[in-house]
Amino acid sequence: xxxxxxxYENFEQTTSSTSSDDEDSKGSEDNERLDNKVKVYxxxxxxxxxxxxxxxxxxEHEGEKLAAAALCVGxxxxxxxxxxxxxxxxxxxxxxxGSKKYPRENEYxxxxxxxxxxxxxxxxxxxxxFYFEIDEAHLDGALDRFASLFTEPxxxxxxxxxxxxxxESEFQTNKNxxxxxxxxxxxxxxxxxxxxxxxxxxxxxxxxxNISDDELYKELHKFQRQHYSAHRMHFAVQARMSLDELExxxxxYFSSIPSNQLPANNFxxxxxxxxxxxxxxxxxxxxxxxxxxxxxxxxxxxxVEQILKAVYSxxxxxxxxxxxxxxxxxxxxxEATSFRYRKEKEASDNVEELVVNMRYYPSEHIITGSELxxxxxxxxxxxxxxxxxxxxxxxMISSTKPYRNVxxxxxxxxxxxxxxxxxxxx
Numbered sequence: 001x002x003x004x005x006x007x008y009e010n011f012e013q014t015t016s017s018t019s020s021d022d023e024d025s026k027g028s029e030d031n032e033r034l035d036n037k038v039k040v041y042x043x044x045x046x047x048x049x050x051x052x053x054x055x056x057x058x059x060e061h062e063g064e065k066l067a068a069a070a071l072c073v074g075x076x077x078x079x080x081x082x083x084x085x086x087x088x089x090x091x092x093x094x095x096x097x098g099s100k101k102y103p104r105e106n107e108y109x110x111x112x113x114x115x116x117x118x119x120x121x122x123x124x125x126x127x128x129x130f131y132f133e134i135d136e137a138h139l140d141g142a143l144d145r146f147a148s149l150f151t152e153p154x155x156x157x158x159x160x161x162x163x164x165x166x167x168e169s170e171f172q173t174n175k176n177x178x179x180x181x182x183x184x185x186x187x188x189x190x191x192x193x194x195x196x197x198x199x200x201x202x203x204x205x206x207x208x209x210n211i212s213d214d215e216l217y218k219e220l221h222k223f224q225r226q227h228y229s230a231h232r233m234h235f236a237v238q239a240r241m242s243l244d245e246l247e248x249x250x251x252x253y254f255s256s257i258p259s260n261q262l263p264a265n266n267f268x269x270x271x272x273x274x275x276x277x278x279x280x281x282x283x284x285x286x287x288x289x290x291x292x293x294x295x296x297x298x299x300x301x302x303x304v305e306q307i308l309k310a311v312y313s314x315x316x317x318x319x320x321x322x323x324x325x326x327x328x329x330x331x332x333x334x335e336a337t338s339f340r341y342r343k344e345k346e347a348s349d350n351v352e353e354l355v356v357n358m359r360y361y362p363s364e365h366i367i368t369g370s371e372l373x374x375x376x377x378x379x380x381x382x383x384x385x386x387x388x389x390x391x392x393x394x395x396m397i398s399s400t401k402p403y404r405n406v407x408x409x410x411x412x413x414x415x416x417x418x419x420x421x422x423x424x425x426x
Contacts, residue, residue, distance in 0.1 A: 021095045024049065029247060030240075032221075032252045034230070034250070034251065034254060034255050035233035035255060036230040036254075036255055036257055036258070036259045037230050037259050037261075038230045038231075038233045038234070038235055038254050038255075038257060038356075039233070039234045039235070039358055040234075040235045040236075040237075040247075040250050040254070041234070041235070041236040041237075041354055041355070041358055041366060042236075042237055042238075042243050042246040042247055042250065043236065043237065043238040043246075043350070043351070043354070044238075044239070044240075044241060044242060044243045044246060045065065045238060045239060045240040045241075046240050046242050046243075046416060047243060048197055056253075061154075065136075065240060065347065066117065066133045066134060066135060066136070066347050067133070067134055067135070067136035067139045067210075067238060067239035067240070067241075067347060068132065068133040068134070068237070068238050068239075068344075068346075068347035069131065069132060069139075069142070069143060069146060069235070069236065069237040069238070069239070069350040069351055070129060070131035070132075070235070070236050070237075070351040070352045070354070070355040071128065071129070071130050071131070071146070071150065071233060071234070071235045071355065072127050072129045072226055072233065072355040072356055072358070072359060073127060073128045073129075073130075073150075073227065073232060073233055074126070074127055074129075074232035074233070074234075074236075074264055074359060075088060075126070075127065075128060075227035075232065075264065076088050076123055076124045076125045076126045076127050076128055076200075077089065077124070077125050077149075077195075077198060077200030077366070078125045078126055078195040078196075078198070078267055078284070078286075079265050080198050080200065080228065081194075081219060081223075082198065083210070083211070084206065084207070084210075084211055084216065085198050085199040085200070085201060085202060085206045086167065086201055086202015086203065086206045086207060087167070087202065087219060087220065087223055088123050088128060088200070088223070089123040089167060089200060089201060089202045090120050090163065090164065090167055090202050090207055090220065091128075091220060091223055091224055091228075092122075092123045092128050092130075092177065093163040093166055093167055094153075094155045094159060094160070094163050094220060095121075095130070095149050095150070095153055095155070095224075095228075095230045096109055096121075096149065096161075097153075097154060097155060097156065097159040098153075098154040098156070099145075099148035099149050099151065099152050099153055099154055100148070100151075100152035100154060101144075101145075101148040101151070101152065102145050102148055103154060104154075105159060106144060106348075107145060108142075108145040108148075108149060111138075111141060111142065111145055112132050112134055112142060115134050115135060115138040115141075115142070116134070116135055116411075117132055117133050117134030117135065117138070117142070118133055118348070119131065119132035119133075120132075120348075120391070123200070124280045124294075125195075125196075125200065125280055125284050126267065126284055126285060127356060127426065129352060129355060129356060130146070130149075131348055131351060131352045131355075132146065132233065132348070132349050133346070133348035136240055136241065138414045139237075139239055139249070140249060143237070143249055143250075143253045143254075144253055145253050146253075147253035147256070147257065148253075150228060150254075150257050151257050151258070152195060152226075153224065155221060157213070157217050157226065160213060160216060160217060160220070161213075164204065164208060164216075165204075167202050167203065167207060168203050168204045168207075170201070171201045171202070171203045172203075175415055175416070176203070178398070180201075180415070181395070181412070181415040181417045182398065182417075183281050183416050183421070184199070184201075184412060184417070185396075185412045185415070185417050185419060186394070187281075187397075188412050188413065188414075189394070195267065195286065196286065196287075198414075199414050201414070203414075209214060213349065220387070225260070226260070226262060227264075229258065229259050229260045229261070229262060230254075230257040230259035230416050231259045231260075231261055232257060232264055233257065234355050234356075234358040235250065235254055235355065236351040236354040236355040236358065237250060237351065238347050238350060238351050238354075239347075246346045252377050262355060267284070267285035267286050283311065290384070290387075292311060292387065294307060294311070298401075301397075301399055301401070301403070304397060308395070315388050315389060316318055316389065318385050318388065318389075319385050319386070319388075322378070322382065322385070323376075323378040323381040323382060323385075325376055325378075328373065328376045329376075331373060332372070332373035335371060335373055336372055339368065339371045339372060351379070353370070354366060354367070357369055357370055357413075362421055395424065406420055406422075407420065408420050
């Protein structure tokens with residue numbers, strides 16, 4: 001029925017072999033689903049079970065350890081209608097605005113806060129993740145309210161204006177931050193018909209000025225009905241309860257989420273290149289960015305060519321030497337050791353990571369897939385090395401000071417970032 005886990009008991013099994021067949025035969029998870037096709041992962045922190053592997057060093061927490069749950073919907077900003085940019089993010093906000101079972105606006109958020117927990121959500125390019133953390137004594141009530149948001153959300157017309165202002169406020173708060181401004185600038189360089197060129201944040205311009213309230217309301221509910229389907233959801237829960245108890249709560253509250261069985265938008269147009277990048281802007285179904293970031297002093301800014309020469313020299317060195325298995329083995333050992341002895345994550349961080357990993361890794365690698373090296377493949381490494389040696393890249397120099405007295409003659413449309421473009425000789 002559900003994927004089952006006892007903390008990190010399978011760590012030894014998933015790192016002891018590079019054969020996927022061996023790992024499949026050793027894993028303890030059944031990786032099945034609820035009847036409505038919600039994929040589920042239960043993580044029991046019940047210390048009374050002696051089968052827990054003690055090789056993982058955990059941090060000491062004062063008081064009771066909190067329980068946590070996360071639900072990931074397989075849709076994000078890449079699916080925004082071009083005439084309502086930021087709709088996926090806006091829907092993330094509107095989901096919190098009550099359900100048929102608990103119609104009071106923000107009832108879920110209020111319950112979590114009243115019980116000493118916290119909740120949040122994040123809209124990425126291809127998924128939207130909701131999560132909370134709470135004392136496990138209140139987990140039942142939290143799961144009831146949480147699941148109801150996806151079973152029968154209200155998203156009333158009266159809430160639209162308030163949450164639209166909240167989206168605008170969030171955008172204004174992040175407007176002067178470097179990372180989102182940089183990402184939007186890079187996105188603006190894409191083709192106009194490419195999903196990356198969409199403005200994923202949303203603001204009053206896209207959610208009010210360019211669309212009527214009636215049309216926004218219709219588009220909001222249409223988007224929710226199409227994409228927020230049980231068969232496109234992954235759910236993870238962690239608590240100091242037995243697996244049977246966690247499964248029982250999951251079945252009780254999440255089996256009623258409706259499923260329309262409609263296919264998701266297909267963005268699988270690019271090969272997957274593992275660069276260590278996080279899923280999202282840097283790595284998704286359409287592309288993977290292999291980035292080298294260098295922080296420079298004022299003197300470094302004056303000698304950019306020397307820095308670039310060092311970077312290009314190393315890239316050429318990679319091609320001259322080719323893949324080296326001993327380096328791979330060394331990295332594999334380092335990552336395995338680091339993973340084994342890492343401190344235990346906060347419950348909310350853990351389930352948030354697990355529920356996204358469920359979308360991209362097979363069941364035996366949900367915990368370790370983003371952390372460990374499994375198989376040395378020189379052909380794949382050669383593919384990356386050859387791509388890096390092609391003169392196809394973007395060089396971005398960001399500084400609070402003028403760069404060589406250039407004139408910034410362009411402005412990015414959404415964040416207002418001033419910049420100029422310069423073609424480089426090959």
